[in-house]
Amino acid sequence: MHGEFKVPGGKLVAVDLVVDDDRLARVRLSGDFFLEPDDALEVIDRALTGVPASTPTGELTRVVTEALEEAERTGALAGPVAMVGFDARAVAVAVRRAVGLATTWQDHTIEVLRPGPLPPRTLAALDQVLTEELAEGMRGPTLRFWEWDERAVFIGSFQSYRNEIDDDGVAAHDVTVVRRISGGGAMFMEAGNCVTFSLVVPASLVDGMSFEQSYAFLDAWVLGALAELGVEARFAGMNDVASPAGKIAGSAQKRLAGGAVLHHMTMAYDIDADKMLQVLRIGREKMSDKGTRSANKRVDPLRSQTGMAREDVIDSFARYFADHHRTKDSALLPEELERAEHLVRTKFDTEAWIHRVP
CATH class of the missing domain: 3.30.390.50 (CO dehydrogenase flavoprotein, C-terminal domain)
Structure with a gap:
């Protein structure tokens, strides 16, 4: 061996x-x-x-x-x-x-999913569905690019709702609040303002790695894809990616007992910072020293640094991943969407889940 x-x-x-x-x-x-x-x-x-x-x-x-x-x-x-x-x-x-207890990228074929726009809570539910399916042996590893039409804010599994969310801002801007199953921080997501993907892989791929090491390992391709677009990027802290112009992206993870790892990343394409600060309480403190008080201020590292349309950025990322890993195009199955919708009704759309950390 x-x-x-x-x-x-x-x-x-x-x-x-x-x-x-x-x-x-x-x-x-x-x-x-x-x-x-x-x-x-x-x-x-x-x-x-x-x-x-x-x-x-x-x-x-x-x-x-x-x-x-x-x-x-x-x-x-x-x-x-x-x-x-x-x-x-x-x-x-x-x-x-x-001995076959740890694997490499070359041992897996990653199914690439681009299902088009879906409701925000369905997007979060699919993270759970696809991760559980991998753990159950029902589907292989997947890379899923998100699309959505509604305005939403995704908060981490362990974040306090009232510490993060301003209900007045949520109502004023018609924002859907979604609590995801992974940890990490809040993500303000309007249609077209972010590039987000979920990567579901077997735990064997990150065998022996600490959480910090697995973040860098699973996001290494992102740095390569950004470099190909002319963006100088580096890891910043445990789960962020930054450029000389500031933070570009943040990642989060969830590991299931059955041996599956959910890893997702959100990259800022063109965010209305003023609107974001009306919706997120913690964001105001984080951004207070970054000159974002103007209503015209944008957080737009991918748009300004690449000069590309968001769809072209996503296409480039998908091509780069396929060039460096064994992939195949795939699609969500009707039963997977049904399972996700059931989770929305019974979990993600319930007050008990959304406010599980008050």
């Missing part, structure tokens, strides 16, 4: 092994990393030999780390250990990939 892991910004780690009686055997670590002293490589191979094949990433990381520390402490090595371009966790991920 062979597994590889390319450390983001680092080196390639490869592991070759066999599984004998459900345990790792004949383990051989290799790669273009740097490791000192030379005999540390043998210490890692020996430490992994005999370990149960189902050992989680965290435990494999501990096994490698403790073996190197013990060899260094007892003088079994020619000198102190230096791992450059990789670490014990990278070795653990490569092992998990070798």
Whole structure:
């Protein structure tokens, strides 16, 4: 069995092994990393030999780390250990990939969904439906681009309604308030003012990664797509993407016990900041020092930095993803929309859910 892991910004780690009686055997670590002293490589191979094949990433990381520390402490090595371009966790991920418990993008075909405009609460319900379907084995991984015609604000699963939402602003601008199943912050969404997508993938794709690492991993393609459009972007904090001109996007996640990960991102295309601040209470505090008091002020990083129509931006993002991952065009099934509408009636459109954190 062979597994590889390319450390983001680092080196390639490869592991070759066999599984004998459900345990790792004949383990051989290799790669273009740097490791000192030379005999540390043998210490890692020996430490992994005999370990149960189902050992989680965290435990494999501990096994490698403790073996190197013990060899260094007892003088079994020619000198102190230096791992450059990789670490014990990278070795653990490569092992998990070798035994088939962790996967790469190349192991999956992503179904791309562009179903057209849907009501805001249906959009949120579909996040739950498609994530549960992946966990249940009813559908494969998906990338779904959102479209909507109504004015809405999406709040995170754990946000306080009254701390975030100004009911007077909601009524004045006919805004639908939606609570989504993932955490994170509020999103003010008028038709055509944002670019939003949901990515549903198996947990094996982010096996061994912390939440912070999985955000960067699942959003790496976004930075590439932005660069292709001439936008210089970088990760900012755990779940934001920013450019020299300021924040562009924010992401959120939800992981289900059945082994599915929901990851979605909203990118600002052309937002009416004055209207947003009338609807979102917290937004006023966040934006108070950013010169957004004028009613004519826009938050428009994608429009101003690309000079492209929103639909063209989305088309470019879809092409970039398809160029770098195995994809196929797909569509929502009637029964999936029916399941989503049932969730809207029984959950997303209920006061109990919308105000679950008062």
